[in-house]
Every structure is written in C-alpha cells, then in structure tokens.
Amino acid sequence: ETVLTQSPGTLSLSPGQRATLSCRASQSVSSYLAWYQQKPGQAPRLLIYDASNRATGIPGRFSGSGSGTDFTLTISSLEPEDFAVYYCQHRSNWPPITFGQGTRLEIK
Amino acid sequence: QVHLVESGGGVVQPGGSLRLSCAASGFSFSSCGMHWVRQAPGKGLDWVASIWYDGGYIYYADSVKGRFTISRDNSKNTLYLQMNSLRAEDTAVYYCAKGHSSDWANFDCWGQGTLVTVSS
Numbered sequence: 001e002t003v004l005t006q007s008p009g010t011l012s013l014s015p016g017q018r019a020t021l022s023c024r025a026s027q028s029v030s031s032y033l034a035w036y037q038q039k040p041g042q043a044p045r046l047l048i049y050d051a052s053n054r055a056t057g058i059p060g061r062f063s064g065s066g067s068g069t070d071f072t073l074t075i076s077s078l079e080p081e082d083f084a085v086y087y088c089q090h091r092s093n094w095p096p097i098t099f100g101q102g103t104r105l106e107i108k
Numbered sequence: 109q110v111h112l113v114e115s116g117g118g119v120v121q122p123g124g125s126l127r128l129s130c131a132a133s134g135f136s137f138s139s140c141g142m143h144w145v146r147q148a149p150g151k152g153l154d155w156v157a158s159i160w161y162d163g164g165y166i167y168y169a170d171s172v173k174g175r176f177t178i179s180r181d182n183s184k185n186t187l188y189l190q191m192n193s194l195r196a197e198d199t200a201v202y203y204c205a206k207g208h209s210s211d212w213a214n215f216d217c218w219g220q221g222t223l224v225t226v227s228s
Binding site for chain 1: 143152153154155158167168169170203208210211213214215216217218219220221
C-alpha cells in the first residue's frame with residue numbers, strides 16, 4: 001500500500017501570500033495524484049487531478065506539479081476563501097485508494 | 109448540475125447493521141463509477157468502496173471487506189452501502205462520490221455526507 005505523507009501539518013499565511021503544500025508518496029505513483037480542498041462542515045472538492053490538471057471551475061491561482069514520489073500544490077496568491085484543509089490522494093495500482101493526512105492552511 | 113444526497117445514517121450498536129443510500133441526479137449515473145469515502149470525527153479521508161458503472165468491478169478497503177457491501181440500482185439512480193457487523197471504529201461521516209470522467213478513481217463530486225455513529 002502506498003502511503004502519502006503531507007507537509008507541513010499546518011501552514012500559517014496571510015491573504016495575498018503564496019502557499020506551497022507538499023505530498024510525498026512512499027513509492028512512485030507516476031502522475032496519478034489528485035488534490036482536494038475541504039472547508040469546515042463541507043464535503044471535499046476536487047482541485048487538481050493527474051498531478052497538474054485543474055478540475056472544472058477551479059481558479060487559475062491553484063496549480064499542481066510533480067511526478068513519481070514528490071508533488072506540490074501551489075496557491076499563487078491566497079484569497080480568504082482558500083483557508084481550509086487540503087488532502088492529496090493517489091490512484092496508482094489501486095485498490096486501495098489512499099489519502100494523505102491533510103495540511104491545514106490557516107490565516108496568520 | 110450534479111447532485112448527490114446521502115441518507116440512512118444514524119446511531120447503531122456495535123455488531124449492528126445499517127444501509128446507506130445515495131440518490132444521484134444531474135448526470136448520467138448509469139455511466140459513472142461511484143465510491144464511498146468516510147471521515148471519522150476530526151480525522152482525514154478514508155476510502156471505503158468503489159463500484160464500476162455497471163457493477164462489473166467492485167473494490168473494498170481491507171478494513172471493511174467481508175462486512176460492507178456496495179451496490180447500485182441504475183434504474184433508480186441510487187448507490188448503496190450495506191454495513192454489517194459495525195464497530196466503533198466505523199463511526200464517521202460517509203460520503204458518496206462520483207468518479208471523474210478522466211479516470212473513475214478521482215472523485216469529482218461529493219454528497220454532503222451522512223453520519224454513522226456506532227455506540228452502545
């Protein structure tokens with residue numbers, strides 16, 4: 001089973017700043033990695049799939065990169081609505097499908 | 109507009125059973141793979157089960173294999189999760205999710221979730 005490790009656990013930034021979130025896989029997942037955003041009391045929302053493809057309706061300030069074992073989600077300029085928990089998820093050689101433990105992005 | 113609405117959650121004693129439903133609308137349900145994903149209180153996301161558009165492929169997490177059964181009724185646009193032999197560690201919000209068109213193992217739309225509490 002491929003384990004996904006996200007870092008940092010919590011990221012404290014201000015609106016307008018750039019956010020860089022990391023997801024590392026215990027073995028190669030090729031480019032089969034997705035990112036989700038979850039706000040309190042809400043269901044997750046797909047942001048990025050296949051490492052770098054934005055899902056429908058996702059603003060251009062969100063971008064994903066990486067392949068193999070190291071992946072990054074970048075938010076170029078934080079908006080107030082971007083403060084949430086972010087999860088990575090892989091679909092390489094599934095089942096199982098696994099998620100990272102999450103990164104909490106909080107307002108500084 | 110895609111809409112997924114879960115129902116059937118509640119409080120059940122350890123060893124009990126519960127059946128969750130997910131009513132789908134706004135898309136061609138019979139053409140899409142579907143999934144159940146759960147989230148224990150204050151915890152992260154945990155994949156539970158998946159079913160191919162026609163039921164031809166079904167997969168389970170090891171933690172629920174042999175106890176949970178995923179199924180679908182394409183004539184009713186409804187996804188199900190039959191949960192038997194429930195344990196305290198199954199306590200979670202259960203989300204149904206639609207598989208993405210690029211690959212069904214990405215979840216591109218989620219319901220609002222239904223809470224299952226296993227407690228005596």
